[in-house]
Amino acid sequence: xxxxxxxxxxxxxxxxxxxxxxxxxxxxxxxxxxxxxxxxxxxxxxxxxxxxxxxxxxxxxxxxxxxxxxxxxxxxxxxxxxxxxxxxxxxxxxxxxxxxxxxxxxxxxxxxxxxxxxxxxxxxxxxxxxxxxxxxxxxxxxxxxxxxxxxxxxxxxxxxxxxxxxxxxxxxxxxxxxxxxxxxxxxxxxxxxxxxxxxxxxxxxxxxxxxxxxxxxxxxxxxxxxxxxxxxxxxxxxxxxxxxxxxxxxxxxxxxxxxxxxxxxxxxxxxxxxxxxxxxxxxxxxxxxxxxxxxxxxxxxxxxxxxxxxxxxxxxxxxxxxxxxxxxxxxxxxxxxxxxxxxxxxxxxxxxxxxxxxxxxxxxxxxxxxxxxxxxxxxxxxxxxxxxxxxxxxxxxxxxxxxxxxxxxxxxxxxxxxxxxxxxxxxxxxxxxxxxxxxxxxxxxxxxxxxxxxxxxxxxxxxxxxxxxxxxxxxxxxxxxxxxx
RNA sequence: GGUCUCAUCGUCUAGCCCGGUCUAGGACACCGCCUUUUCACGGCGGUAACAGGGGUUCGAAUCCCCUUGGGACUACCA
Numbered sequence: 001x002x003x004x005x006x007x008x009x010x011x012x013x014x015x016x017x018x019x020x021x022x023x024x025x026x027x028x029x030x031x032x033x034x035x036x037x038x039x040x041x042x043x044x045x046x047x048x049x050x051x052x053x054x055x056x057x058x059x060x061x062x063x064x065x066x067x068x069x070x071x072x073x074x075x076x077x078x079x080x081x082x083x084x085x086x087x088x089x090x091x092x093x094x095x096x097x098x099x100x101x102x103x104x105x106x107x108x109x110x111x112x113x114x115x116x117x118x119x120x121x122x123x124x125x126x127x128x129x130x131x132x133x134x135x136x137x138x139x140x141x142x143x144x145x146x147x148x149x150x151x152x153x154x155x156x157x158x159x160x161x162x163x164x165x166x167x168x169x170x171x172x173x174x175x176x177x178x179x180x181x182x183x184x185x186x187x188x189x190x191x192x193x194x195x196x197x198x199x200x201x202x203x204x205x206x207x208x209x210x211x212x213x214x215x216x217x218x219x220x221x222x223x224x225x226x227x228x229x230x231x232x233x234x235x236x237x238x239x240x241x242x243x244x245x246x247x248x249x250x251x252x253x254x255x256x257x258x259x260x261x262x263x264x265x266x267x268x269x270x271x272x273x274x275x276x277x278x279x280x281x282x283x284x285x286x287x288x289x290x291x292x293x294x295x296x297x298x299x300x301x302x303x304x305x306x307x308x309x310x311x312x313x314x315x316x317x318x319x320x321x322x323x324x325x326x327x328x329x330x331x332x333x334x335x336x337x338x339x340x341x342x343x344x345x346x347x348x349x350x351x352x353x354x355x356x357x358x359x360x361x362x363x364x365x366x367x368x369x370x371x372x373x374x375x376x377x378x379x380x381x382x383x384x385x386x387x388x389x390x391x392x393x394x395x396x397x398x399x400x401x402x403x404x405x406x407x408x409x410x411x412x413x414x415x416x417x418x419x420x421x422x423x424x425x426x427x428x429x430x431x432x433x434x435x436x437x438x439x440x441x442x443x444x445x446x447x448x449x450x451x452x453x454x455x456x457x458x459x460x461x462x463x464x465x466x467x468x469x470x471x472x473x474x475x476x477x478x479x480x481x482x483x484x485x
Numbered sequence: 486g487g488u489c490u491c492a493u494c495g496u497c498u499a500g501c502c503c504g505g506u507c508u509a510g511g512a513c514a515c516c517g518c519c520u521u522u523u524c525a526c527g528g529c530g531g532u533a534a535c536a537g538g539g540g541u542u543c544g545a546a547u548c549c550c551c552u553u554g555g556g557a558c559u560a561c562c563a
Contacts, residue, residue, distance in 0.1 A: 005531085013563090015562085015563050018561075019561090025513080047563065048554090049562090050563065051560090051561055053562080062486090072546090085522065102549085112561090116561085119561085127486090129488075130486090132486095132487065132488090133487095133559090136531080154496065159561050160561095162560095172556095174489070176489090176491095177491080177502095179489070180489090181488075182488070182489095185487085185489085185559090186488090186559080188494075189560090189561095190516055190560080190561045191561095192561085193561040194561060199561070199562085199563090200562070201559090201563090202563045204563090219557095220489095220491095220556085220557065221556095221557055221558070221560095221563095222557095222558090223490070223557070223558075224488070224489055224490090224557070224558040224559070224561090225558075225563090227489090228503080233522090245490090247490090247556090248556075248557070250555095250556075251491075252496095254555065254556070255556080256557075282497095285497065285498080285512090286497070287497090287498095289497090289498060289499070291514080293498080293499060293510085293511055295497095295512055295513090297512085300503090312497090312498070313490085313491065313492095314490095314491050314492065314555090314556090314559090315491075315555085315556060316498090317496060319496055319498075319513075319514090320498070321496080321513060321514060322496075322497065322512080322513045322514080323513095324513090324515090325512085325513055326513090329528095332526090369525085369527090370525060370526065371526095372524095399495080422553055433522090437522085443522065444522055444523075445521085445523050445524085447522070447523070448521095448522070448523030448524080449523050449524070451523085452523065452524075458524090459523070460523085460524040460525055461525070462525075462526090463523095463524095463525090464548090465524080465527095
């Protein structure tokens, strides 16, 4: 399908300033998929030049989330290729320094000693005069070079400003097509702060250049930044990689997805036991479409047909409802064995270990058919079959308000107390149902809902005939006793 | 404000590049029916969209222009 191109090198470059965001996970996925589909290399680079906000804890956490999703990088801080290491920008200071000096040397950049106040004034004045607030301080003048050098040698710390060329730049984006940034769109911008730390747009270009990155797949929020990067590539005489600016993820208010939209960190879903492949699947679909319009797939199913041509160009709204459905589909797809392993890891499911293999298989089989989430398996088994402290939901209250139900509970309580075996049989259950039907005159929905409520405390769930024989009798006894109150 | 960008069912999207096969297809959600002497699952069916206006053309969701609306970026953040 896709041409094998071992030269392809893509990267995911998160800033360790927080948890891995689902938007980040999505671009990581696209990069991963593109690398795998082309036989290329997936590089992980840590963009931690903002020392204030970056931390190694977040770096570890993000890497753990990436690993959970199976988006394994081929190169990164923990898997360095000597040719390209190091992979943390904070460890590449001397490299940036070198290129910054080089640009100053060629007069493509210059030292700027302006204070914050001076810059503010400049900006205010420009706004007043209706001009774009671009830098036009005195240090822009090449004649100041000697004075600047003198002040630097005295130990002063200026910022380094890039001399933005007066010309338009055109980018051929794989998603957006031809994009032209007009002349004067940006003024001279800072590439190294006065504290000596280089800035994102500068590091990014140097690293992509030095790491031989061939394709930059990232969010559309970087589209306008690209003009600055294009300028630097040109100044450095570097080869410009292919760009693919993927549309953004938005919330229900159509704004860029952020923390205030709720659960936007991958680790939250991980903690809730969402299936990683379901997450990949759902995220992938938000902006990319399967050539055959297939909705459910694993990473492995699509590596051979992933390409950059099938991205949609408009933003996609993040929708938990569809995600839920996708998770349910993956659940049904999984083998009972794999699912059991997952379920047995949960702290609240220790009871499973004591059950027979037949019980485990039957319980998992019925549970997965019924559920959308893994957590519903333990919860369901927990609450419906084994949990001792039942919570009375509003729905339950409704059911219990049916006039027949108290009588059913009374009856079931009497019957279940006579049971001496560990499990009741389907035959016994049928007997109880027959009694309620014939002697109490209850049938249809009230019959089943009533029995279900009496036995499980829930208004919905797997078929009673399958579930009840799997439920330990002592559990049902406790539950019924509780319901009786 | 400036620059860039986007515009198909409520939502995710196919179709658009290479106009007719589109009385616009699929999925989620929703509604109905069937199955199950319950709910869910499953099966079947239904409601629902080419933002508006101009062109070009025999013919436009598809090409061009304008309007409107949305979003992003406009830092010594990334």
